[in-house]
Amino acid sequence: MNKKVLILFALLLVGGSRVLAYSSQKARPDGYLYPLPVQSPGQPVKPAPGMEQRSLFRHCIYTAELARKHLDELVGTVTRSPTQANEVQRHLREVRNAVSSMLEDHHRFLGTLTEEQWTRAKDAITRLEQLRATINAQLEGFDDELRMPEPDSKILARYAKRTEKALQEWQKQHRKVGTAIGMRDL
Numbered sequence: 001m002n003k004k005v006l007i008l009f010a011l012l013l014v015g016g017s018r019v020l021a022y023s024s025q026k027a028r029p030d031g032y033l034y035p036l037p038v039q040s041p042g043q044p045v046k047p048a049p050g051m052e053q054r055s056l057f058r059h060c061i062y063t064a065e066l067a068r069k070h071l072d073e074l075v076g077t078v079t080r081s082p083t084q085a086n087e088v089q090r091h092l093r094e095v096r097n098a099v100s101s102m103l104e105d106h107h108r109f110l111g112t113l114t115e116e117q118w119t120r121a122k123d124a125i126t127r128l129e130q131l132r133a134t135i136n137a138q139l140e141g142f143d144d145e146l147r148m149p150e151p152d153s154k155i156l157a158r159y160a161k162r163t164e165k166a167l168q169e170w171q172k173q174h175r176k177v178g179t180a181i182g183m184r185d186l
Contacts, residue, residue, distance in 0.1 A: 056109040057178055063105050064174060067098035068167045075160045078153055085146065088156070092142060095163075099135060106132075106174070113181065121180035124173045131170045138163040 074091035077084065106128065113121070142159040145151050 050112075053109070053112045053181075054183060056105065056112060057174075057183055060102070060105045060109050060174055061171065063098065063102040064167060064171050067095060067102050068164065068171075070094040070098045071160060071164050071167060075157065075164065078156045078160055085151070088146065088151075092139070092146070096139060099139065102170075103132060117181040121177040124176040124180060127173045128170065128177070131166050131173065134166045135163060135170070138166060 070091065074088070074095050077087050077091050081087065110118075110125065118125070138159050142156060142163070145155050145159065
């Protein structure tokens with residue numbers, strides 16, 4: 001009887017170790033298994049950003065740059081010919097559309113963050129929310145000035161410059177988020 005118990009125990013031990021080995025692996029999309037990262041004592045494993053997250057992050061950078069480009073065109077129009085209300089309005093619409101796209105992309109990107117990534121990038125994300133409010137306020141001020149009987153080109157230029165500064169800070173903070181979650185190569 002002891003011999004049977006020992007054999008049964010050995011089989012369970014061998015079978016159990018295979019189950020443990022299999023359960024400590026993770027499947028890739030192609031079905032291949034690879035071991036999960038080994039965690040050092042006191043050192044939490046930082047998951048690498050996935051391809052979707054990297055792609056969204058790059059797109060956020062791109063749309064922020066596009067918004068700045070449209071804003072540069074708006075600044076040029078305001079300084080060259082502030083009385084051309086139609087042209088100023090057209091450029092302002094392009095800026096608003098680009099900023100809207102930038103904010104939507106940013107929101108989608110934030111939706112991909114894990115709790116750990118969110119925690120590591122919390123300060124930069126908070127600053128981005130403050131900048132979002134600043135950018136929207138500057139664009140509202142721009143709209144308000146354009147509704148005046150005779151818009152002041154200096155005031156319009158001031159709103160445009162403040163918006164430009166906020167967009168530059170946006171890009172800086174967005175890159176800080178990327179660095180905080182492990183996207184140093186972008």
